[in-house]
Amino acid sequence: MNGGKLPTIRDVAARAGVSVMTVSRVANKQSWVSPATRAKVEKAIAELNYAPNATARALAGGDRRVALLYRSSTTSAYLGELLLGGMDEAARRHFHLVVEQCESGVPVEEVMARIVQARLSGVVMPPPLCDWDELIEALARQGVPAVMMAPDRVHTGLPVVAIDDGQAASDMTRHLIELGHRRIAFIRGNPRHRSSDRRLEGYRRTMAAQGLEVSEDYIVEGDFSYRSGLEAAERLLDLAVLPTAIFACNDDMAAAAITIAHQRQISVPAELSVCGFDDTPLAGAIWPALTTVRQPIRDMSRAAMTLLAGAIRGPGGESEGQALARLDYQIIRRQSDAVPPLHQERG
Amino acid sequence: MNGGKLPTIRDVAARAGVSVMTVSRVANKQSWVSPATRAKVEKAIAELNYAPNATARALAGGDRRVALLYRSSTTSAYLGELLLGGMDEAARRHFHLVVEQCESGVPVEEVMARIVQARLSGVVMPPPLCDWDELIEALARQGVPAVMMAPDRVHTGLPVVAIDDGQAASDMTRHLIELGHRRIAFIRGNPRHRSSDRRLEGYRRTMAAQGLEVSEDYIVEGDFSYRSGLEAAERLLDLAVLPTAIFACNDDMAAAAITIAHQRQISVPAELSVCGFDDTPLAGAIWPALTTVRQPIRDMSRAAMTLLAGAIRGPGGESEGQALARLDYQIIRRQSDAVPPLHQERG
DNA sequence: CGGAGCAATGGTAACGTTATCAGTCGCAGC
C-alpha cells in the first residue's frame, strides 16, 4: 500500500475521493453524510482494511481514559474478572482502560495527584475502595466521575452497580428452609462491610417470615477470612444443639466450616448443609462442592463501565436521580446442601 | 495555571526558559543536557507538577503497544496475576499494555488482522496460546515480536520465560522420598501439554536415581481437570498395594485426590501424602492445605515484558542466542504431606 | 589562524485523528 505502513485516514480519503473529515464522519457514524458518499467511503475502508488509530483519536478527541482502581488486597481472580468485563465494554466505547493500584496507606492527595496526572476521565471503584470516604469526597471535589461497585453504603449522587445482597441471602435462606432445615446458623462477615449486615438482615427477615426463631448462639462473627471461618464453625459445632445448616457470608468461611465438619466426622451434606456466598473458584474445587450465591462480577464491571460512560458525558445531567444498576445474582446449587437428617415434616 | 488545564511540555519550557526539546530530553533522561539546564528544567517540572501526556508520547514516538493474549479458558486468577505483573513493568517501559482475547476457533488470519490493526509492537503469549503453532508462524512472518510463557516446547529463536518443570517435579519427588516415602504415585496432566511430560520425567528420573522402582500402575493419566483427578485417584486407591503418596501434576487433581481419600476414610496426610503443582488459590483453601510448587506467575509476566522489550528494540539483534528467562519456582509446604505410615528405615 | 569536531540547544515538521468554521450546492419563498 503506502510502504508497509498501515493505511491512515488520508489514504482512505484519497481512495474514496473525499476529504478526511468525511471519512472521519463515516467512521464515527456521525451526522449527515449522503448515502452515496457513505457507501464510497465504506468501500474504500474495506478495501484498504483501514482501522482508526486509537492513539491519535485519543489525542485529538476527548482523551477518554478510565481507570479500574484496585487495592493490592484484591484477589487476582476478582481483578481478572473485573478486567474481563471492563475491557470489552471499554473498547466498545472507545475508552482506554488502565489499571491503577491504590493503597489505603497513602494519603488521599497523593492518589488524587496520580489520578489527575494520568488524565483519567473517570474511575471504577470496586470494593473495598468504594467505601473509602475521603477518596470519594476528593474525587467529587475534583469533578472526576466515579462508579461504585457493590459498596457497603449508597453514596448519594454516585452511580452504583450492585446485586441485592439482602434478597440473595433471603433466597438462600428460603432455599434451606424449603429443604426442611429449621436450625440454620449464620456466619457473619467483617462487621465493617455493610454487605455483611445486609446478608444477615436478609437471613433474619426470612427466618422470621417463616416463623422460625433464631437463637443468637446461631449467629457468629467472622471477618470473611478462612481462618475466622474455622473459629466460627468450631463455636457452632460446639453448641449443645447442633444446627443442621450453616450459611456463611462468603465461600472461604463456608469452606472452613466444611473443613471443621470433616475433622469432627460430621458428614456434609448428609448431616450438615453448608452454603456460601460469592462463588469463588474455590466453591467448585472443594469437596463437596459448595452451594453458593454467584455475583456476576464480569457483568457488574461491564455495567460499571456503562454507567461511567453516562457520568462522563453528562456530568450531573441526564437522569437527575441516582444511577443504579442492580444485577441479577444466581444461586448455584452444588453438593453441599441437602435435606436435613431426621427430617420432621413441617407443621 | 493555564486555565484549569494540565501543564504541557510547552508550559514547562516557558517557565524554565528553554525549548521544548530540552524539556523532552530531560523528561526522558536522554543524551546531553548540561547539569545546570537539567536542574532548571527539573525545578520547573516539579513546580508545575508536570507529567508527560502518554497519549501524545505514543502518537509522536514509536507507539509502543503490547498485548497480553489470552484464551477464554484462562482462569481469571491466572489472568489477574499476569496482568498484575505485566502492567507495572509495561508502565515502567512506557508501554501500553492491552489485553486481547484470542480463541483457537477463529482462523489465524483473523487473529493476525486484529493484531496488525491494533498496531501491536509485540505480544505476550501465556499457555496454552504459546503452543498454537500456526499463530506463532504467522507472527514470525509478519515480524511481530512475541514472548512465550511456559510453553510446552521451546520454539527456536523465540524468547521464552519459564520455570524448570522437570527440576521442580524432581525436587518435590526428592522431598517425598526424604520424608520416607517409597511408593509414590503420579497423576499426569493432559498429554498434549509437554510441561506434563517434563514433570513426569523429573519424577521418573528422581525415583530412578534413588533406586526406587516405579510400577506403571502408579502412573495414571489425567487432563488437569478436577474430574479427571477424581478418576485417577480412584484408580490409584483401588490398587492392591496402596501408594503412600500421590504427586499430582496440578492442584486441581491433587485436591480431587484428597477428596477421594476423604470419601474412603483415608486420612491425609497421616495415611496418604498428596502434593500438587501450581499453587492456585485452591491450594491454601482446602483441608488439609496443599503442599505444592509455586510458579511465580507475576514475576514471569514481568520477565516476559522485559524480554519483549528487548525483542522489540533489537529485532534479531542483541544476543544471537535464545533469549530465555528461567525463574525460580518454590516448593510451598503446607499440611498435605507427612512421614508415611509404618515408616521403614532406609536400607 | 582556519576549520574540523563535538557538546549543548533550538526550530520545525511529523504522528493520525477530530473540531471548528467556512464554504458549496440546490431549492423554496418573496
Next chain:
DNA sequence: GCTGCGACTGATAACGTTACCATTGCTCCG
C-alpha cells in the same frame, strides 16, 4: 432573480509529544 436555509463537504488548526536536522559556541589540531 435574489435571499436564505438546510443538507452536505472540505480546509485547516489544534492535540502534546518526539525525530530530525540546523545552529550555536567552543576546543583542539595542524
